[in-house]
Amino acid sequence: MSTEVPARTRAKAAPKSPRQMPGRESADRKLVTQGRWASVLLLPTLILLAVVIIYPVVNAIIMSFQNDAGLSSSGFFVQGGFAGVDNYVHWLAQQCNGVSCPPGTLGSQFWGAMATTFLFTVATVVLETVLGFWMAIIMARSFRGRSVIRAAVLVPWAIPTAVTAKLWFFIFAFQGIANTLFNTHILWTGSEWPARWAIIISDTWKTTPFMALLILAGLQLIPDEVYEAAKVDGASSFQRFTQITLPLVRPALMVAILFRVLDALRMYDLPAIMTQGANNTTTLSILVVDQIRQGFNSAAALSTITFLVIFIVAFIFVRFLGANAVGAATSSGKK
Template sequence: MAVQAVPVGDAEKPPGEKPGSSGNGKRRIPGQGRWAALFIAPTLVLLAVVILYPIISAIVMSLQQDAGLDPATGLFVEGGFAGLNNYTQWLLQQCAAVGGGTVPCAPGSLGAQFWSATGITFFFTIVTVALETVFGFWMALIMARAFKGRGILRGAVLVPWAIPTAVTAKLWFFIFAFNGVANNLFNTTILWTGSEWPARFAIIIADVWKTTPFMALLILAGLQMIPGDVYEAAKVDGASAWQRFVHITLPLVKPALIVAILFRVLDAMRMYDLPAILTGGANGTTTLSILVVEQIRQGFNSAAALSTITFIIIFLVAFIFIKFLGANVAADSTSGGKAKIK
């Protein structure tokens, strides 16, 4: 019965005979609708509880003022309705002033760091994803060839990705320490985690090292969807290796590539553990996620506003990808391959 209910969704006559039917078509259709609703309901309730409720709750919270101190008793009192104050605090960098009103957030307050955090988050996203795509493609092309030890190579390539990010970050933390491997190896005295650009490069290097294998595997899966006879036909027609790459490999791997890039972009935009452990957010490496976590300790409601802003930013980026770049995540009729990628 449950198996039969799967293709339900509209009132069209089901094609073909159903075994074990309990009546004729007219009675079965409304009955099926009820069953369908019953089967889908738990999923919908679950989605509502784990997705819808938190989003709404976060938005409601973000409209509340954080608790303030009652000067007479020295105890916290509820902040009350804040309107959009929590949002303007971030977007316009206006912090509360003594006796009401606002002043521009001073350096050293979290409110002053929103735009720099947004900027650095996009910077990390663009640079790391670009590098990972190039290196990942290259690795995938190598892995796609048939040669001895290909299985071992594929396994080995995966190692950096299999290591938890927190462990990776700690490893690179020691590598980039002043007396660490990096400085000893190149005989330099760079303060990797103590000055701006080295700190950023350190994070980019560590992130690319860790997630290029992920890119490579997703692209490899796309490459393997391309049938070999297409290449053979191109060879017979006299196409060069470069032409085969540009006119066959690239267009055919594009759907998988876009999805891979989308995954990485969304992942990079919520980057937290790597900079948090490697630099603690110092030297202009505070990403949006780090800012959210720091704000949580200073006031939940402001943090809720910041999470909502972050959510909207990431949502927009995903939207642009799907709408304009044609990232086909849901794997509908066009290709079964992308479903396998997941």
């Protein structure tokens, strides 16, 4: 029922047969009518996105320049009101009321959380890219039962992250199957590096399929003839991989990596459920959520910083590494 409109709009957008308006003039007029229709059709989406995203973000930016009313950490009552960049200084310099934040307070965790977030991002994305590439190459081959593999990789992807977290929490329990299988006695979620590895492994399990499928889609765009020609010319399988597969799959690969990096930078569910951020597994998202109940405005400043970090990383990817997500999405050939 909702799809009924496209047909109707189409009829209204181009009601006349092209013969009646020949040449350039008709093309121009067509563009104008199409533009008008496009804005009508796009308006609901853009308004809704403005309400659910731009309004809260602007709100958060305004809040981030306000003081949190209430007791300060040194015991004085602080009035609300304009705070300038105090909230930002509080996080970036880890300063609480002019002195550096005492250990254990949220304020003292900013750079640690930043480092953890980037550690998780780099570790998971590297693992997922390597593993995903390997899976994609296997899935691109033709063999009996290939569709079974393609269906199976969708299973981790479909499982909610919260369930994934609980499942791996169980696997990594002290008496759990991971310790039993490898005959180890590691307190996985109880100390720093095991906890981090537990989170990295869980995330890799959950999201490698997505990566593999995106890379596979890129691999399938490479025509077989290119490989055959290279084989005839005597290229080894390694040469074929580095000289043909890698360069040709690069656009799809970069977009996949961009998606995953941006997703990993906002990682929340896995560490929040598996460790509650203990043992230095607090990511930026967890720190924001922890801060919300201690002061909105300070949390707003932190979420703005998080947003900016993600924005800058995305910008670097698109601008310098050529991850052309928009170009891939619009067929207009603008590159």
